[in-house]
Amino acid sequence: EVQLVESGGGSVQPGGSLRLSCVASGFPFSSYSMNWVRQAPGKGLEWISYITRDNSIIRYADSVKGRFTISRDNAKNSLYLLMNGLRAEDTAVYYCARDWQWHFDYWGQGSLVAVAS
């Protein structure tokens, strides 16, 4: 069974940093590209970052470019999102999602990040 489990969320002050993790199981993690998608409270989904299986291509949405860094460790079946310079508008549930043929076929349960003073 494919499973994606996020962790690392929490409360942080504006300007602070946080690192999210997503541990994968039930499939060959190193064979799949991965993404981060977020959802602000009561709002819609927003794609924010993508990484290929071999780290060769990395992409970010304009809203997080220069502040967030996606990475992965295939040996640990793990995906990461380092978030620096956090703003109130970054408050959201952050999902990791597996990429398969240009859509997101499996999602984690999400990790809540709250940015407030």
Place this chain on the structure above:
Amino acid sequence: QSALTQPRSVSGSPGQSVTISCDGSSSDVGNYNYVSWYQQHPGIAPKVIIYDVTKRPSGVPDRFSGSKSANTASLTISGLQAEDEGDYYCCSYAGSNTWVFGGGTKVTVL
């Protein structure tokens, strides 16, 4: 990276059909046959119900169908059921390994 445009809400009675539109541009929906649709119930992660405009993943009922014309994609739910109530999001590949979502549509079963 402008969001795709969806109606805020649609509703229908059990057994009826509803259609959700998803308006994009020639840079996303109109340029790629990589439109997907996601169903989300409160407090739960989204679930893909349509991908590549018209394809249904295994286990998704055939009352869900997708289509596309020019820059607009559509999701139709035929034979609406109570469990179909929830939020629906369209998503399009936008080139260069980026994606864009719609704002979401709340489906209410009357």
